[in-house]
Amino acid sequence: MRFKLRWNSFLPAAFLAAAAAFAITLPVSADNSASTKAAANTGINLTMNGKAANPKTPPFLDKGTVYLPVRDMGEVLGTLVSWNVQAKTVTMRYPKLTVKLPFGSKSASVNGQHVALSSPLRMVDGRVYAPLRFFSEAMGTEVKWDKATQTVHMTKSDDYLKLYSWLTIWWDRTTHELYTAKDEQSDVLNIGKLDAEMKGTVSAEGGSQQGGNTVLTFVDKYNNPKPHYDVYSLLIRNNRIVDQKHAAYDRRYESNTSYYEVYDPKGWIEYTVLTDGKIVWLYNDEGKIVATHDLQELTKEDDVFGVQFVGADYLVVRPGRTGLLTLVDLKDNTTTVLADKLLTGKDLAYARDNQTPYPGDTLSFAGDMGHGIVDFAYLSPFQKNASSERLTYERPSYAEERKALPKERSFQEMAASCAVDTVKSVHMQDGDLIYKPLIGANKKDQEGIRTVCRILKKVSSEGTEVTLPKTFPVTFFHGMSVEFTAGDSVSIYLAGGNKLGMGNQLGGKNIFLEDAEMVKTFERLKVSSNN
Structure with a gap:
């Protein structure tokens, strides 16, 4: 029989009665100095539901209590555990459960109710350690000590399946309710029920956000008899599931796209995408359906489709058969x-x-x-x-x-024409770090644009031309894109060491110049977008 905790409504009487005896009953260590024992492997082992638990930092034993670092506690128990430096408080978060344990306090808070402690937090070598039994039993985990093997055996019900995407997700196998937390400092929220019966290995992916929309995708993989994938995509707004779709794929599954963008003179317009493998639904940033595409009708195929991309006037799909x-x-x-x-x-x-x-x-x-x-x-x-x-x-x-x-211009022609009145803008980035752009119409940016033009002229006139294979770079783009009023553009990028590249890292003709001073000049143009 499964035992479910309902911490939001009550605290088990046995838990309250035993609060003062939360320390594991163990023989007192011969060396009671935690600071000398914490860094070393004391030989204490942990298991969870019969499987070895291997925290990054070994637990230590002090005065009959097993302690574990706060960060490792969450990994072992399947919870989120955080340390608030300002409040000097450890908080453990789990569906229907919030436990707070202030440093130096003789009591803790379990869903707002005070519980007396016999084992407080410990600070060892600048790291916060918490009593393992207290947090384990607070979430309904049975804890037993095996003296012969120096092992703490923990057993807890398997009600919640914990998954990760860009946030932490718990799925209640019994009620099908979903809980999420953005990070260790955020509350665990019930976002609704997943309409699914999981049969195999479950994983979570996505978590992409468009405006006020978030898409979470669950993949249930099992053999039927060949590999089969049940894919559940959820549209979430204001911490609630507002729509969900189910697609079923045999033998092959590739992640479906969950959004697309359309350029508008006022800026990019983002749309959210859900599919059941037969129909594609498009939602605006208010979560309302604005368009649908019937893939079977469009392709004239009675099939199930993976959706790799949705554009303003085309789709890229893969039929299953x-x-x-x-x-x-x-x-x-x-x-x-x-x-x-x-x-x-x-x-x-x-x-x-x-x-x-x-x-x-x-x-x-x-x-x-x-x-x-x-x-x-x-x-x-x-x-x-x-x-x-x-x-x-x-x-x-x-x-x-x-x-x-217009006819495509050569690098030399673009460099020769480069001037304050011919450059529309210069956009700079290092991977996902975006710098403040230079705008040709802004007088304050014109000196920077003149510098960009000097770099273009030097690289195009003194560099060596190389034709690169059409492939994909193994690193993020680190450079600048120069857009001309004529409608064309050219990129300058760091090509390693003191080398600048002019062209396209994706392949084709490029020009390379080894010049340490030009690289320094190039780097000085970068200004944080926050300035």
């Missing part, structure tokens, strides 16, 4: 099997004929380059330990628009 990545063009109502356009020879034959471990190709959406140009990553099954190749597909529906584009 063929496994061939497909572009659905909403502009001209056509569907294109991308392997037929991007692969040749044995790679195409593999995509068409292979059935192990699943049918289809290994193409994946990589990026929208604008004007109907879409990039895909491809990892050939015939090239072991190779990096992904970048392949480009040009949508026919944009052919006329591409013809009307």
Whole structure:
């Protein structure tokens, strides 16, 4: 019989009565100096539900009490445990349970009720240690001491499945209620019920946010008899589940996209995406459905689809039966099997004929380059330990628009034209760190733009031109993008050491210049966006 704690309504009488005896009944250590024992492995072992628990820092025994660092406590118990420096308080959070233990106090707070302590917090070598039994029993865990093996055996009910995405998630196997906490300092919130019966190995992914929307995805993998994936996607607003979809995939599952962006002169507009594998729903940042796409109707296939990308006027999907990545063009109502356009020879034959471990190709959406140009990553099954190749597909529906584009200028032509009145903007970044841009129309930015132009002219005139393979860089972009009023742009990036690169790290023609002073000048242009 499962035992469920309902800490929000009462505290078990046995727990309150035994509060003063929470220390594990153990023989007193011959050396009672915790500070000399904490750093060493004292030989004390921990198990949870019969499995060894291996905290990063070994527990220590002092005056009959086993102590464990606060950070390790949460890992062992499946809870969130934090130390508030200002309040000098340890807090453990769990569904329906909040335990607070102030440093130096003789009592703790369990869901707001005071409980006397016999074993207080300890500070050892600058690290906060907490009594293991107190926190374990507060959440209904049975604790037993095995003197012969020097082992603390802990047993707790398996009511909650703990998962991680960008936040911590607990799923109540009995009630199906979901609880989340953004971080160790945040309260655990009940966000509603997941409409699912889990049968296999469960994982959580996503947690992406668009405006006030958050999408969480649960994947239940089991054999039926071949690998099967039940995928549950939840739309969450204001800490409540407002919609959820279920998709079922056989043999192959790739994470579905959960959002897309549309550029507007006033800024990017974000949409949230959910799918059941047959229909795609689009939600605005208020959580309202603004559009739907019936994939079976669009493709004329009675199938279940993985959704890799949703754009303003196209989708990239993978039908389950063929496994061939497909572009659905909403502009001209056509569907294109991308392997037929991007692969040749044995790679195409593999995509068409292979059935192990699943049918289809290994193409994946990589990026929208604008004007109907879409990039895909491809990892050939015939090239072991190779990096992904970048392949480009040009949508026919944009052919006329591409013809009307201005003639592409060379690096030298762009550098020669670079001036305060020809540069629209300069955007700089180091990975996900974005710096303050330089705007051509702002007088205060014009000296910086002149410096950028000097760098462009020097690299283009003195550097060495190299043609890079079309692939994907192994590092984040560290550089700047110079946008001209003529409508084109060029990138300058750090290429390692004292080298600057001009061009595109994704491949094609690039120019490289080894110049330590230019690198220093380049770095000085970066100004925090907070300034």
